[in-house]
Amino acid sequence: MIVFGAPRRYVQGPGVLGDIGKELGAIGKSAVFIADERVMKMCGETVRQSAEAEGVALTLMPFGGEVTYDEIARIVARIGDAPTDIVISAGGGKTIDTGKIVARDIGAHFVSVPTVASNDSPTSHIAVIYDDQHKLVGVEENRGNPELVLVDTDIIIKAPIELLSAGVGDALVKVFEVEQCIGAGGKNVFGAGSPLTALALARACYTTVRENLVGAYAAHAKGKPNAAFEALVEAAVLMSGLAFESGGLSVSHGMTRGLSAVPGVATALHGHQVAYGLLVQLELENRDPQFMADMREFYRAAKLPLKLSELGADQASNSTVQTIAELSAAAAHMKKFAREITANDIAEAIGRIEAA
Structure with missing residues (x-):
């Protein structure tokens, strides 16, 4: 059995936030808008006016800053019994993930506004x-x-380049993980087989990222979206998301179990963590030196980490490497690989990366 999952509707382009009310009106009549203080100032009034113009009552709900079980429970308690058809989360991954589970817990539709x-x-x-x-x-x-x-690229382009770089890292890894997951007979996020559609999306995602990086980064420097920027955002948000859920994950994401346990590295952006994880995966795949050299050149252009120190580690000591290796080896995603992976395999791969 194969399963493919996707959002009901995806909208991307400059200025689309101003039309969110029309989209919300087709979903329900009452909504909660979750955002941190910075995003609330940036988007809250636009969303409120657009929603109310379409007859959707909107309640603004501040986000505390970290996606924890306590924060989810706090927001659910604040909503209480108030009629809520829609939960909207605006911001980065923390806010959006919080909103997903708030929506689940109160039985509402979910809308994400990255x-x-x-x-x-x-x-x-x-x-x-x-x-x-x-x-x-x-x-x-x-x-x-x-x-x-709903993805407003006029807003996306104002975010620091480090955040766009993380999105590039998260998108870049998908084709390698989906190919490994399918090759190993692993299950996707839905607990089913991976459809060929997901593999095609993963490959398109990789190609889109590689072909549009330079033009997109140039647009970011000028502060105005162009075709390359729109393509890169679509790859980082839509293609990458569909590919990983329906295609499956492997070593690159499995590495986050160990990387998130190391001080300094733990606070690195997710996309930067998995980008480093991809280097480990490629070493485990025994990729040839020419391939690795090309990938390192792309990492430098994309501002992706090539060393643990670039992720925030004080040093790549034996104890740090061993911690990462042991915790990562136990991750479920590690089983979606062509062969069994041990902590020693991971430690050796990290050693080669750090020595390069």
Whole structure:
């Protein structure tokens, strides 16, 4: 059995936030808008006016800053018994993942409004939960994918280049993970086989990222979206999200179990963590030196980390490497690989990366 999941509707382009009310009106009549203080100032009034113009009552709900079980419970308690057809989360992955589980817990539709293209969380139905020290503690599921994903590229382009770089990293890894997952007979995020559609999307995602990076980064420097920027954002948010959920994950994401346990590295952006994880995966795949040299050149152009120190580690000591290796080896995604992977395999791969 194969399963393919996706949002009901995806809208992307400059200035589309101003029309969100029309989209919301087709979903329900009451909504809660979750955002942190910065995003609330940037988007809250636009969303309120657009929603109310279409007869959708909107309640603004501040987000505390970290996606934890306590924060989810706090927001659910604040909503209480108030009629809520829609939960809207605007911001980065933390806010969006929080909104998914709030929506699940109160039985509402979910809408994601990413203000950065730093990862593919906006399209998915899963939420990664951390503790207050940003250590990964759980993965939860909404009842389904978002009802709507609305991506305003006039907003996305104002975010720091480091965040766009993280989105590039998260998108880049997908083709390698989907190919490994399918080759190993692994299951996708829905617990089913991976459709060929997901593999095609993963490959298109990789090609789109490689072909549009330079033009998109140039547009970012000028602060005005162009065709390359639109393509890169689509790859980072839509293609990447559909590919990973329906295609499956492997070593690159499995590495986050160990990387998130190391001080300094734990606070690195998810897309940068999995980009480093991809280097480990490619070493485990025994990729030839020419391939690795090409990939490293792309990493430099994309501003992706090539060393643990670039992820925030004080040093790549033996104890640090061993911690990463042992925790990562135990991750479920590691089983979706062509052969069994041990902690020693991972440690040796990290050693080669750090020595390059």
